[in-house]
Amino acid sequence: MSTPERDWAAFVTDTDDGRAHMDLAVDGITCAACMYEIERGLQKLEGVEKARVNLSSHRLSVDWDQKKTNPSPIVDLLQKLGYKAYPFDPAQVKSRGDVAGKEILRALAVSGFAAMNIMLLSISVWSGNASDIDNETRAFFHWISALIALPTVAYSGRIFFRSAYMAVKTKRLNMDVPITIGVLLATGLSLWQTIQEAKHAYFDSAVMLLFFLLVGRYFDHLMRRKTRAFAENLATLKAESAAKILEDGTTLDVPLSKLTVGDRVLVRAGERISVDGRIAAGSSEVDQSLVTGETLLQFVAKGDLVYAGTMNADGVLEIEVTAAAKGTLLDEVNRLLETAMEGRSRYVHIADRASQLYAPVVHAAALLTLVGWIMLGMAWQPALVIAISVLIITCPCALGLAIPAVQVVASGLFFNERVLLNAGDAIERLAGVDTIVFDKTGTLTLPEASLSKDHGLSPEQLDLAGRLALSSSHPLSQAIARATGAQQILPDAKEVTGKGVEAIVDGTQVKLGSPAFCGVADAKLVQARDRQPDASFVAFQLGEADAHLLPVGQFMREGATETIQKLKDAGFSIEILSGDHAGAVKHAADVLGVDCWKAGLKPQDKINRIEELKAQGKNVLMVGDGLNDAPSLAAANVSISPVSAVHVSQAAADAVFLGDSLAPVMSALTISQKARGLMNQNLALSVIYNLIAVPFAVLGFVTPLVAALAMSGSSIIVTLNAVRLRMIAGTTTQPDQEA
Amino acid sequence: MEVLIYLIPIALVLGGAGLVAFLWSLRSGQYDDMEGPKWRILDDGDLQENTEPVEAAKRKVS
Numbered sequence: 188m189s190t191p192e193r194d195w196a197a198f199v200t201d202t203d204d205g206r207a208h209m210d211l212a213v214d215g216i217t218c219a220a221c222m223y224e225i226e227r228g229l230q231k232l233e234g235v236e237k238a239r240v241n242l243s244s245h246r247l248s249v250d251w252d253q254k255k256t257n258p259s260p261i262v263d264l265l266q267k268l269g270y271k272a273y274p275f276d277p278a279q280v281k282s283r284g285d286v287a288g289k290e291i292l293r294a295l296a297v298s299g300f301a302a303m304n305i306m307l308l309s310i311s312v313w314s315g316n317a318s319d320i321d322n323e324t325r326a327f328f329h330w331i332s333a334l335i336a337l338p339t340v341a342y343s344g345r346i347f348f349r350s351a352y353m354a355v356k357t358k359r360l361n362m363d364v365p366i367t368i369g370v371l372l373a374t375g376l377s378l379w380q381t382i383q384e385a386k387h388a389y390f391d392s393a394v395m396l397l398f399f400l401l402v403g404r405y406f407d408h409l410m411r412r413k414t415r416a417f418a419e420n421l422a423t424l425k426a427e428s429a430a431k432i433l434e435d436g437t438t439l440d441v442p443l444s445k446l447t448v449g450d451r452v453l454v455r456a457g458e459r460i461s462v463d464g465r466i467a468a469g470s471s472e473v474d475q476s477l478v479t480g481e482t483l484l485q486f487v488a489k490g491d492l493v494y495a496g497t498m499n500a501d502g503v504l505e506i507e508v509t510a511a512a513k514g515t516l517l518d519e520v521n522r523l524l525e526t527a528m529e530g531r532s533r534y535v536h537i538a539d540r541a542s543q544l545y546a547p548v549v550h551a552a553a554l555l556t557l558v559g560w561i562m563l564g565m566a567w568q569p570a571l572v573i574a575i576s577v578l579i580i581t582c583p584c585a586l587g588l589a590i591p592a593v594q595v596v597a598s599g600l601f602f603n604e605r606v607l608l609n610a611g612d613a614i615e616r617l618a619g620v621d622t623i624v625f626d627k628t629g630t631l632t633l634p635e636a637s638l639s640k641d642h643g644l645s646p647e648q649l650d651l652a653g654r655l656a657l658s659s660s661h662p663l664s665q666a667i668a669r670a671t672g673a674q675q676i677l678p679d680a681k682e683v684t685g686k687g688v689e690a691i692v693d694g695t696q697v698k699l700g701s702p703a704f705c706g707v708a709d710a711k712l713v714q715a716r717d718r719q720p721d722a723s724f725v726a727f728q729l730g731e732a733d734a735h736l737l738p739v740g741q742f743m744r745e746g747a748t749e750t751i752q753k754l755k756d757a758g759f760s761i762e763i764l765s766g767d768h769a770g771a772v773k774h775a776a777d778v779l780g781v782d783c784w785k786a787g788l789k790p791q792d793k794i795n796r797i798e799e800l801k802a803q804g805k806n807v808l809m810v811g812d813g814l815n816d817a818p819s820l821a822a823a824n825v826s827i828s829p830v831s832a833v834h835v836s837q838a839a840a841d842a843v844f845l846g847d848s849l850a851p852v853m854s855a856l857t858i859s860q861k862a863r864g865l866m867n868q869n870l871a872l873s874v875i876y877n878l879i880a881v882p883f884a885v886l887g888f889v890t891p892l893v894a895a896l897a898m899s900g901s902s903i904i905v906t907l908n909a910v911r912l913r914m915i916a917g918t919t920t921q922p923d924q925e926a
Numbered sequence: 927m928e929v930l931i932y933l934i935p936i937a938l939v940l941g942g943a944g945l946v947a948f949l950w951s952l953r954s955g956q957y958d959d960m961e962g963p964k965w966r967i968l969d970d971g972d973l974q975e976n977t978e979p980v981e982a983a984k985r986k987v988s
Binding site for chain 1: 937942948952
């Protein structure tokens with residue numbers, strides 16, 4: 188396949204020292220050897236100055252001298268080495284490098300440094316308090332601690348202060364509000380105690396709290412970054428570009444972000460259409476299965492609308508790019524998607540729900556402690572110290588780690604099962620699912636057409652059909668060519684446009700094409716359709732003999748029947764909602780053993796059904812891939828898309844699964860249920876910890892030493908408990924993998 | 927105990943040096959790829975080509 192002329196300027200950026208730079212997503216990197224091979228190969232190219240593969244994110248960064256070379260040989264070399272590579276559009280990858288992650292890591296480093304040094308001084312004070320430390324030395328140690336702690340709290344605490352401020356401004360409560368109050372009060376109190384030359388200062392608690400919470404924050408961030416990086420790679424490898432027709436009639440491959448309404452693009456036979464538009468010239472049949480769920484090819488000609496994600500079967504099309512016009516399918520999808528997204532944002536995370544309960548209770552307890560001690564006749568100063576110590580010890584340190592620690596372990600397990608999470612809270616929402624709604628086309632079935640196994644041809648005939656099919660770009664022929672693994676084109680094969688291919692082999696004429704082209708009687712065709720309603724038929728004729736009908740279609744994904752059976756056994760209720768015609772949907776439902784199915788649905792109908800289920804109190808998981816599924820993916824409680832889905836759907840889904848098998852859906856549900864169990868356990872542990880610690884604090888027994896022990900103890904316990912997920916989920920998913 | 931006046935700042939400066947070293951390594955991108963570098967040390971691609979390991983060893987011995 189030759190690479191068309193491409194507009195490289197759109198992908199290349201200049202480095203500070205005048206070299207050209209490009210980032211590429213590379214598919215097919217499996218181990219370190221691939222890394223050496225790519226780097227060494229590229230460095231031998233004239234003009235390439237630096238080539239470095241990032242083995243964690245499967246990305247390649249290349250610098251070269253613009254006077255000596257251009258990007259074409261680089262991409263050609265990668266292709267020759269066997270890697271599919273596509274440059275990132277710099278407009279889409281806004282933040283090169285991980286800005287947010289580095290901010291957290293810097294704050295974490297500073298707080299870690301401060302926590303260790305302050306702890307060193309604190310331990311001296313604690314042991315000194317028990318023996319013979321004099322007041323001057325203690326005050327000196329406290330002042331040094333203050334000197335370290337104050338800048339640290341100001342620097343490392345910013346992340347929490349900012350988020351708490353945003354929450355309070357919008358009149359919400361999140362975890363960061365009690366954290367901010369706790370840290371600020373602990374620091375303020377300690378500073379006051381230091382000035383008073385008092386015995387206790389809580390600088391170590393304040394800084395250690397920040398350290399543990401930042402660890403939790405970094406976990407959370409790591410999980411998001413890893414899955415987002417891979418999602419970006421996938422989007423880029425789909426090569427979302429189009430062949431733009433320039434004024435002088437030549438074409439140039441440009442990224443989609445460079446196209447504007449009114450531009451014309453050229454789509455050749457067998458290519459996927461990457462823009463929404465109106466046909467300006469040409470006619471063809473298009474496969475709209477990714478858009479409407481309809482599996483039959485549809486004829487389109489000048490003036491018809493076509494959508495991104497559809498496959499152009501057999502003609503060359505010139506398409507004028509349009510924005511979504513009123514009343515088109517795309518307009519409807521966009522409108523529905525917007526409404527559905529609003530509904531989605533109403534979900535409240537477990538962590539936020541916990542802190543909404545938690546903050547008022549804790550703050551009330553502290554206030555009661557203050558009032559109580561004063562009423563019992565204590566002076567207001569020591570009473571305030573005790574009240575603040577209640578806030579310090581209840582500061583949600585373990586609570587801040589409880590959820591992220593489980594999430595980071597779970598996302599690692601998801602990754603192993605080839606599921607990528609788009610949303611961090613998808614795990615908790617997946618765990619609550621009781622009803623699963625599947626789309627049929629492209630989700631239960633494979634996204635590409637393939638040849639059915641009962642085709643009734645001998646291996647020799649099959650090979651001949653495959654070689655004949657190679658000469659045609661029609662999707663059905665390509666499916667046959669793929670299925671037979673044919674490599675050699677028949678030398679004198681000629682294509683009869685819109686009908687089929689024919690050739691003479693050893694004096695016999697062979698034909699492959701539409702049933703009419705090979706003279707198949709209508710009755711026979713009807714009979715075959717009855718037997719396999721989900722297939723299209725390609726006829727194959729050898730000489731004057733009766734033609735064979737080869738069923739080609741989008742057949743079930745690998746493991747679909749087993750997965751559906753397992754889901755049913757696990758107690759999920761299953762439905763199929765499809766845009767395809769009733770015959771095909773009924774056939775699929777019968778094969779899979781699903782009783783509840785609906786066919787011929789529009790996007791709005793799918794949403795209606797999901798809303799109906801939600802109104803009955805069901806928790807709905809939607810699994811779908813088409814443009815018509817995008818709104819219902821957003822409307823469901825949680826959603827999963829296969830990696831072959833259209834861009835809009837993938838963006839609307841909470842998770843994406845890779846590969847041809849349907850099994851990841853089952854493992855995703857199992858892992859998230861286990862993870863949800865551990866999250867609840869961790870929250871319970873944090874509550875138990877508080878139930879034990881608060882009475883001590885209220886009674887005034889909490890010294891800085893007790894606070895430090897309690898805090899680090901509870902944080903370590905919830906983290907260790909989270910790691911347990913690897914063991915319990917690992918043991919249950921292992922047998923599935925082997926099966 | 928007056929020695930503490932010197933020792934504590936020295937300890938802090940040493941710890942601070944560690945912190946600065948970490949922040950520098952972070953800034954210079956050493957944490958961008960946590961997978962690749964451990965394999966790079968096993969890569970012999972920088973050795974001269976056509977140099978048989980045995981000959982190289984012989985030369986070392988002689």
